[in-house]
Amino acid sequence: MSVGLEQPKSLIKVEGIRLSACSAGIYNKKRDDLALIEIAKDSVIAAAFTKNNFCAAPVEISKSNLQKANPQYCLINAGNANAGTGRVGVLNSKAICKELAKKINCIEEEVLPFSTGVIGEDLPVKKINQAIPTLIKNLSENSWLDVSKAIMTTDTMPKAISSQIKIDDSMINITGITKGSGMIKPNMATMLSFIATDANVTKEILDKIKQNSLFKSFNRITVDGDTSTNDSFILIATCKSKLPLIDNEDSKAFTILENEITEVCKKLAQTIVRDGEGATKFISIQVDGGNKISECLSIAYKVAESPLVKTAFTASDPNWGRIIAAIGNAEISDLDTSKINIYINDVCIVGNGERSDTYTEEKGKKVMICDEIVLKIELNRGNYSEQIWTTDLSHEYIKINAEYRN
Amino acid sequence: MSVGLEQPKSLIKVEGIRLSACSAGIYNKKRDDLALIEIAKDSVIAAAFTKNNFCAAPVEISKSNLQKANPQYCLINAGNANAGTGRVGVLNSKAICKELAKKINCIEEEVLPFSTGVIGEDLPVKKINQAIPTLIKNLSENSWLDVSKAIMTTDTMPKAISSQIKIDDSMINITGITKGSGMIKPNMATMLSFIATDANVTKEILDKIKQNSLFKSFNRITVDGDTSTNDSFILIATCKSKLPLIDNEDSKAFTILENEITEVCKKLAQTIVRDGEGATKFISIQVDGGNKISECLSIAYKVAESPLVKTAFTASDPNWGRIIAAIGNAEISDLDTSKINIYINDVCIVGNGERSDTYTEEKGKKVMICDEIVLKIELNRGNYSEQIWTTDLSHEYIKINAEYRN
Structure with a gap:
């Protein structure tokens, strides 16, 4: 069941972002369950993660990697949360980051891992590693929808939205995807959400936008009051737009961009509720x-x-x-x-x-x-x-x- | 459904307490839905009520009457919570207390009203007033079980327990009844609970026992996390036992009595959980x-x-x-x-x-x-x-x- 949800269509490319999805066989049934997001160099990234004490291994590693390097890749799997898996879980998430880094020639810390699915089971590292070459090969600017499908768990529908706004005659693109329908009461973040814009902003400005947008969107929803171990929210600005750098909170461009990203976040957050487990209203x-x-x-x-x-x-x-x-x-x-x-x-x-x-x-x-x-x-x-x-x-x-x- | 619950049997009389139950026709189906508890003069009473901001009219009045007089009667109805009924609700609860007082020749403030059932509907004052003479006529020391049945709402089984303990060669009787199976997360009190003992104690000692017993029993249960508007807990000591007055917390008699009342409260609180709405475990x-x-x-x-x-x-x-x-x-x-x-x-x-x-x-x-x-x-x-x-x-x-x- 879901309320007022439609299949997302016509997602807008965001220059500087390429994506791909494939099946790594984590689910028994045949479906895409592994995804990759490539982020162009010089992009700016803001992130928020669950406050659950039992946060998952990939959350731990993503937080730590963000301190060490500027992320180039998000590697996401559904079907297994890699949470409650202790030291082995951390090693497993590191192993897949390492494999991707090796194959794609970047450093391990430039990869952020994300997992969602059943808690307490070991991550199928071998299956994921075997699928990584396919992921790399298929990277494309046009695969937002494929990735939104690959990260689903109990979701009945993929969740994605695009928006375009004009600021000073420059067109700014925003596209975001999210997943989640149960264990939903995000705490400073949502289940999994990846939002990208080609706007040109400083890290400080993007952090500010992240904070304000989350406050009004993903932090305002509840399905069952349960906060997931894996909640992660990633906001990317690829800085590829021709619009001059936004580096001031008092500028008109900041206000317009923040409002638009907040609207995208609100609509995405609401898709999670509309697809809430068993929802009829x-x-x-x-x-x-x-x-x-x-x-x-x-x-x-x-x-x-x-x-x-x-x-x-x-x-x-x-x-x-x-x-x-x-x-x-x-x-x-x-x-x-x-x-x-x-x-x-x-x-x-x-x-x-x-x-x-x-x-x-x-x-x-x-x-x-x-x-x-x-x-x-x-x-x-x-x-x-x-x-x-x-x-x-x-x-x-x-x-x-x-x-x-x- | 219920888990490990049995019909209560062989309840022990508590000297100084008489009770009765009858049908006032509050429910459409024929069942007892009105009850009266008579408390002998010189009894000592301790009470606790819901902390819900929207507390019901009878809770307001019981709290206020406890300030003004020593209660002689508890008048309890099921089928209608008289909550969310504003000024009219207060007048309605007062009207039935007044009617009972008139018929039984006590003052209005010596009656404590209690209601449980649907929120937001007006109390059927006329039906209740018409049934009051029957209630008075049928008062008996042996009607604990009848009353435990009359106060049920979604409960699948009456909830009652008796206990006897010997303190210094005197036998002390304790009998308690309770009701509740949904909207259960008592906050300083439970749904409705009436517990009586013939022990001879001061008001301070009874208050202490109430506080400690609640802390370990009714304040340790949850069915659905919802606190009722009508939660009330009444502990009565009729002081009819031959055992000398307990007026000191450091006495052995205090410890024995408190432990036993706590055990009774725990078991009663657990019956509510065992009969929790839809409970299978x-x-x-x-x-x-x-x-x-x-x-x-x-x-x-x-x-x-x-x-x-x-x-x-x-x-x-x-x-x-x-x-x-x-x-x-x-x-x-x-x-x-x-x-x-x-x-x-x-x-x-x-x-x-x-x-x-x-x-x-x-x-x-x-x-x-x-x-x-x-x-x-x-x-x-x-x-x-x-x-x-x-x-x-x-x-x-x-x-x-x-x-x-x-």
């Missing part, structure tokens, strides 16, 4: 009028992650009592519940902390049936607003996750 | 070797509330990668994952942060099939240990909660 939760960003987010996530709220959405049951119970669970100090209003789409459900005078069960049922739902919570105590995106919790979620390894 | 999560109580609990709850861990338990799939991912999500600072060992019952799954040398998938499957599972996590960094209890997450949970109001 795409739910935007907006909390307005909070005293702090953190209290808006705390309430939004309590509602988004309440199994009772999620199952009510699955059943299209306007059981709004569960929503107020979840809001109350955030335990915000001095929250005056009698000031709270709640809307589902255009229907006011709760006014001043109790059932709205204008609310009828019939109106509630009518909006709860929708695939796309905006749940707006007005706290009326401050000036902060936050929005996050989530899914419902269906039988299909249980089915997918009970049968995941079979 | 009863899971004890023990975290040993933490630096602080809070970090043990944080890890325990992250594991207990991870939908991915819970569905793996449902499927009896030893997908231990999900357990380590959940541990990592607690984001404990400086957690050295390479020191962590994990056991499921007697099988060592993870040793030093990676798959144990002695572990095989076969061994994992064999223990995951069990109904009762102890998941032990050794952090090896300190001297604190904590244990909590939870369930799996099954198709039945979704079914129950998608159909709850139908």
Whole structure:
């Protein structure tokens, strides 16, 4: 199941990025499960990784390699997370980086490894190494879509988006891909996401854009509240565009580029939620009028992650009592519940902390049936607003996750 | 479904407590849904209530009445939580207290109201008031079991337990009942729980016992991480026993009584988990070797509330990668994952942060099939240990909660 998702089409090349995908036989069934992204020299890279204490071996190595060299390659496999694999896991990830470096004639630290899939199983190094020559041979500017397919796990659809913006008469290209549909509550990063632009920016500027974009996109989604061991977010600027270097946060060019990259990140992040395991609804939760960003987010996530709220959405049951119970669970100090209003789409459900005078069960049922739902919570105590995106919790979620390894 | 639960039998009377139950027609189907507990004068009472900001009207009133008078009656209804009902809800709860007070000749503030059931619907005051004479007429020392049945909602079985202990040749009786199976993560209290003893104690001593018992019992369970708007825990000492007054924490009698009440509370709390909505497994999560109580609990709850861990338990799939991912999500600072060992019952799954040398998938499957599972996590960094209890997450949970109001 997925909500409002379409096959991505017409992805735009980003000069300085070549990609390829192939099957290394990591999955039993025949499908692409290994991918390579080549990054032109002189590109600038910003990265963010999971904060899970049990971070995967490839995350450890990517973090470490980023300190040592300017990355030239991202080597990504699906079907095996190489997490919970201890020292052997680290050696295995290093072995495939080394093999790629040898074959392609770069240094090992210029390769960033990424893995996604089952946790706790050893990485099939031999299979991956055998497939590396094919990956190298097939590198092409046109393979974004192939790679977006190769990195899928329980995703039902590839996730990719392109965008073009004009800044001072120069056309800037942005293309991004992502994967993920379960174990989704990114913590400073998402499952796997690779976004490239040909814009010409400094490292400091790209880091700033990364931070701001993540804050409003991948760090605002939850499917099941579980943060993956392998979350990684890579933002690449190949600097191939003719537009002069952006090196100042106060410039108009910075603002335009940041907004556009944020939009791309938001849409990509939302594709993950739309494809959330078992999802039958795409739910935007907006909390307005909070005293702090953190209290808006705390309430939004309590509602988004309440199994009772999620199952009510699955059943299209306007059981709004569960929503107020979840809001109350955030335990915000001095929250005056009698000031709270709640809307589902255009229907006011709760006014001043109790059932709205204008609310009828019939109106509630009518909006709860929708695939796309905006749940707006007005706290009326401050000036902060936050929005996050989530899914419902269906039988299909249980089915997918009970049968995941079979 | 429920795990290892049996119909309670042979409950022991507690001198000074009389009870009754009847149908007030709050549920469409014929069943008892209203109950009364009469507390002898000179009893001592300790109470704890939900910390949910949206606490229900009866919780508000019970808290306020406890400040004003020594309670003589608990008036409890199932089928309607009287939560999210604003000012009208408060008036409604007051109206039924007033009616009982009038009929029984006590003051309104000597009645504590309790409600459980659907949130957001108005309390059927008329139906309840009409049933009050029957409740009064039927008061009896022998009706503990009837009351435990009348307060059920999605519970599949009544939950009650009795215990007798000898202190200095005097026999002390303890009987307790509870209800709850969903929206369960008590926060300083449980769903509804009424426990009485004939022991003779001061108010200070009873408060102390309440605090310590709750800490080790009802505050150590989670079914779905949702805290109810109506959680209430009432501990009554009728002081009818011949044993001299316990007024000192350092006395042997205090220790014996506190231990026994804690045991009763633990068993009652565990019945809630055993009857957790859709539960097919009863899971004890023990975290040993933490630096602080809070970090043990944080890890325990992250594991207990991870939908991915819970569905793996449902499927009896030893997908231990999900357990380590959940541990990592607690984001404990400086957690050295390479020191962590994990056991499921007697099988060592993870040793030093990676798959144990002695572990095989076969061994994992064999223990995951069990109904009762102890998941032990050794952090090896300190001297604190904590244990909590939870369930799996099954198709039945979704079914129950998608159909709850139908």
